Amino acid sequence: YPHLIITLFFLHSLSAAKIVKHCPPVMSSGCPWMWDNLTCWQPAKIGAVVEVNCPELFSQFMSEEDYELGKVSRNCTEFGWSETFPHYIDACQYEEDMYYVSVKALYTVGYSTSLVSLTTAMVILCRFRKLHCTRNFIHMNLFVSFILRAISVFIKDGVLYATEDSEHCFIHTLECRAVMIFFHYCVLSNYFWLFIEGLYLFTLLVETFFPEKRYFYWYIIIGWGTPTVCVTIWAVLRLHFDDIGCWDMNDNAAIWWVIKGPVLASIMINFVLFIGIIVILVQKLQSPDIGGNESSIYLRLARSTLLLIPLFGIHYTVFAFSPENFSKRERLVFELGLGSFQGFVVAVLYCFLNGEVQSEIKRKWRSWTVNRYFAVDLKHRHPSLASSGVNGGTQLSILSKSSSQIRMSSLQAETPAT
Numbered sequence: 001y002p003h004l005i006i007t008l009f010f011l012h013s014l015s016a017a018k019i020v021k022h023c024p025p026v027m028s029s030g031c032p033w034m035w036d037n038l039t040c041w042q043p044a045k046i047g048a049v050v051e052v053n054c055p056e057l058f059s060q061f062m063s064e065e066d067y068e069l070g071k072v073s074r075n076c077t078e079f080g081w082s083e084t085f086p087h088y089i090d091a092c093q094y095e096e097d098m099y100y101v102s103v104k105a106l107y108t109v110g111y112s113t114s115l116v117s118l119t120t121a122m123v124i125l126c127r128f129r130k131l132h133c134t135r136n137f138i139h140m141n142l143f144v145s146f147i148l149r150a151i152s153v154f155i156k157d158g159v160l161y162a163t164e165d166s167e168h169c170f171i172h173t174l175e176c177r178a179v180m181i182f183f184h185y186c187v188l189s190n191y192f193w194l195f196i197e198g199l200y201l202f203t204l205l206v207e208t209f210f211p212e213k214r215y216f217y218w219y220i221i222i223g224w225g226t227p228t229v230c231v232t233i234w235a236v237l238r239l240h241f242d243d244i245g246c247w248d249m250n251d252n253a254a255i256w257w258v259i260k261g262p263v264l265a266s267i268m269i270n271f272v273l274f275i276g277i278i279v280i281l282v283q284k285l286q287s288p289d290i291g292g293n294e295s296s297i298y299l300r301l302a303r304s305t306l307l308l309i310p311l312f313g314i315h316y317t318v319f320a321f322s323p324e325n326f327s328k329r330e331r332l333v334f335e336l337g338l339g340s341f342q343g344f345v346v347a348v349l350y351c352f353l354n355g356e357v358q359s360e361i362k363r364k365w366r367s368w369t370v371n372r373y374f375a376v377d378l379k380h381r382h383p384s385l386a387s388s389g390v391n392g393g394t395q396l397s398i399l400s401k402s403s404s405q406i407r408m409s410s411l412q413a414e415t416p417a418t
Contacts, residue, residue: 020298021128021219021359028041029045029046030044030045030046030048030076031043031045031046031048031076031077031080031081032045032092034081036084037074038088039052039055040054041074041081044076044078046076046078047075047077048076049073049075049078050074050076051071051072051073052071052073053070053071053072054070054071054091054092055088055090057094057128066253070091070092071091072084072085072086072087072088072091072092073085090377090381093296096399103232103332103336105335106333106337106340107340110336110337110339110340110341111150111153111154111340111343112150112273113145113341113344114340114342114343114344114347115150115151115343117145117343117344117347117348117352118143118146118147118150118343118344118346118347119147120347120352121143121347121350121352122140122143122144122147122353124351124357124361125139125140125141125143125351125357128357128360128361129363130356130360131356134200134212134213134216135212136201137216138193138196138197138200138216138219139197139350139351141193141196141219141220141223142193142196142346143192143198143343143346143347143351144367145186145189145190145192145193145223145225146342146343146346148186148189148190148241148345149186149187149190149343150184150190150343152179152182152183152185152187153183155179155182155183156179156180156183159175159176159179160176160179160246160248173246175246176246176248177246177247180246180247180248181231181235181247184231184234184259185227185228185231186230187263188226188227188230188231188259188262188263189223189224189227191244191262191263191266191267191313192222192223192226192227192262192266193223193268194266194312194313195222195266195270196219196223196272198268198270198273198274198277198311198312199219199273200215200219201277201308201311202273202276202277202324204213205277205280206280226262230258230262231259232261233258234258234259235247237258239256241255242255256399260338267313267316267317268317268326269290270312270313270314270317271312271314271317272311272373274308274309274312274314277308278304278305278308281304281305289402295404307349310342310345310346310349311349311350313342315334315342316335318334319331319334319335355402394395
């Protein structure tokens, strides 16, 4: 499952996948180069024995000593390449097929669920005008960034890892490079809109008079403009100084920091904002004006804290500043699980469970139900009116006006004359 593991590591753009190596040209005789889904085997003459290290994929899950000792060989025979000896399972301790299958299932379900839930949330927020405010506009931009991130991951998989044959060794087309640029842009945009969510909430709590509309345009520039600048600089540097393959490997650390640096900076700043907001919430909840006992205050504080974690992406701080080879298995599962489902959690907390959204949906549902009732009732009782174009909405409007007039006349009748 090499394409699976590369995909998983690219999700967070914090480390480069180093699996595929470029093979030398094809030999006129003997065994040609071959991609076996794990390693590119160099061309060899008949009778030769080719020995390679364990694929770099396994370095993510093996100790450094075991990885350096692991070797796999193939014989070049007149019938072609022989089977590997020892097998990858024995030489590279590759005994966890079900683990990777589970990770693949988690990855697919997580991003698919997030994509569906975020799209639904976007439709709801766009549909109801009463929900159009600066706070929800920022949420909507965050939802779009999550949607684009999920789509970019699926597109990248389809372009880079759709085939498992020898062509994978030579993929360096303009198409795949454009996909990598788009992928990094979507990931960066997602991190920056997480940062904007934290910045907006912190500013809202600190400033008494907050011109939301004026700041919103700056949020748009930061959220979508800054990633554009960073990715453009990265692409230009790759083109001139590290134009290798599909730009899916990032061996040049200096160039990679053009992408990695802003990501880490946004995580660090959001963590500081998160701590600041928690301090402000503690002060506000402990204020004598709030009222209530101590347990209820801390319960509300805990609820507010848990709601802010997915909105700010605070869980990324767990492994954000750790070494690349630290707790690789745990890091993969933790970041992948929370990363792929984060969009779903954000959509649920800040749209589906939002009180304003629920109230607006209930209001629209009651309005539709009443209109439908009067339309059906009018059709049965007054077919001539129904056929003449008087609908339930008109009937309801007339009924409301009549009821208002009746109430006014009743109030006037009950009011004593002065």
